[in-house]
Amino acid sequence: MNNSTQSPQFLLVHGAWHGSWCWRELQDVLADRGWATHTVDLPSVVPDGAEGKLPGLLDDARVVREKIDGIQAPLVVVGHSYGGAPLTQATPGAANVAHLVYVSAFALDEGESLMTCFGGDQPDPATVEGVIPVREDPETTLYNDVPEDKRDAALARLLPQSALSFAEPVSRAGWKTLPTSYVLCDDDRSLPPSYQEPFAARTGTTYHLPSGHTPLLSMPDKLADLLEQIARDASAQKS
Template identity: 85%
Template sequence: MNDRTRSPQFLLVHGAWHGAWCWRGLQDVLADRGWTSHTVDLPSVVPEGSAGKLPGLLDDARVIREKIDAVQAPLVVVGHSYGGAPITQATPGAANVCHIVYVSAFALDQGESLMTCFGGEQPDPATVQGVVPVREDPAETLYHDVPEQEREAALARLRPQTALSFAEPVDRAGWKTLPSSYVLCEDDRSLPPSYQEPFAERTGATYRLPSGHTPLLSMPGKLADLLERIAHGVPA
């Protein structure tokens, strides 16, 4: 059986301030349904008090590409929130990536960074230092519809994000050459639907969830349903 006829596996890439831990509930659901999934820990999420030269988006993309190349199977690469930016950079030219999925995520174009998407000027990445602290009121902006126990556990694990990861632009865009889809979160209080729409329009199909910003924690079963549909090629 060749790669084109095998069931794909999933590579799940977390967003800013998070880690691979945030995918555990979704991974359990996928495993129960017979799917294999993988995760990475992005180096741009750093311990409190980190200083000096810190990793950026390109470092994250390199770690993602290394994982992609290590998996000997077709892959659906899923990026949540910030994670959409480094998967955009990491996926072009990867022979085993069969689909990219953006979950309330940044489907950037060449020359764009998170900083420019938020209306800022593009800085010289060589001058960018320090970290971006966890965003204000994450219980509300990230997790307002997440069950209390899971919400409190997640809040305790959030860590600073390097400023360089928000400042470095991508110089290639996987969604331009690979099949891609967008999961638009309709009750998102971090990236409102109106902000997600232009990114969704860059992809080949838009799926919708009645969720807040983090459906991997608030409704992992429904997110798994969508990922299964995408992996099986079922239209939106």
């Protein structure tokens, strides 16, 4: 297809502990099919040994919005897992965003944070410091269906996540005003389907993948199929 300014492009927003590297295989699949893609590296993913006041969700959202504003094309913005939270905050009012896609991701409402969306207490963000280490047993929770070689390569690149990114609530929600889809991962061991379903209910359309938490690594071709379908539908609705 022709990637003109009228053709949607993809902005891919990674989840906690990861970086833009995790999208590489999906980007290659989409590029082979003629789609342009962009990524960001969220500042809330911090080096080993980071301490004190660290970047949070609002810093991540600012990076996402700056990237959106710098791309002169219609965008399908895709958030994986935690990446759905800064996507939610960053996208309201962005004229070039054609569609939002949450991939087993947090479609938070105003006033919600990752710490409160399932009933936890909201801390004062001003008091939150330090990091959240990579979650326990990531081989199973994050990568249960990822081939061993790719799983081991990903595990070696994971970094701590700032605690503030999980503590800061969103103050606005892009899914309320923008066309939105949810990709529900049916074999997710990190954010099980029963936890994804309330977020999916906030979106316009729910798609299913028979994947674990990270289909961008376990089944990039099937995820690309869905994203292509969503982008084509978004383009048709704009025309």
